[in-house]
Amino acid sequence: MAAKNISITVKIWRQANETAKGCLETYALKEISTDMSFLEMLDVLNEQLTLAGKDPVVFDHDCREGICGMCGAVVDGIAHGPERGTTLCQLHMRHFKDGQVICIEPFRAKAFPLVRDLMVDRSAFDRIIQAGGFVSMNTGSAPDANTVSVPQQQAEQAMDAAACIGCGACVASCPNAAAMLFTSAKISQLPLCPKGDLNGNVGPCPW
């Protein structure tokens, strides 16, 4: 589909910190290419805000390739926006219409305290991981590059469960803000990965 430019209006949640009062602020954007990703559209907005001497919108992102799980916001009431199986960084502006008004809010869950604007603290996920496992380090020489720590089929099963990239959209979408999807994905993934025993030997998890 050939790219075209659209004009949109975005209503974005602005909040200076966890305890400050927040509100939706409205911004008009012109000449947004339909080839842009949603985050690139926010980059354009932030450039405009910065040039106008205003604070840019704070939002999480890292890989912008749909693999790291860092990005995320609620777009028109849906975590990561309207496209199924698509992270915010992989959502493209071609899915929006010229003249559309788009509402953008942070993931809302008590376990994800708001840091600023669209950025939330998802370290609760780190604590879930920390609570359920251990790491042992064999500080000897590096293992052979062709060492097979776990059988191939087991590694593939772990990779299937690793499809959960820990973005937190399940928490933001759940009426109870539960992290059961994330937790079950990690319980399925991590025990299949190589684990060290207390003697420093690395092999399949003994659980």
Ligand code: FES
């Ligand atoms: S920025 Fe990495 S998944 Fe979106």
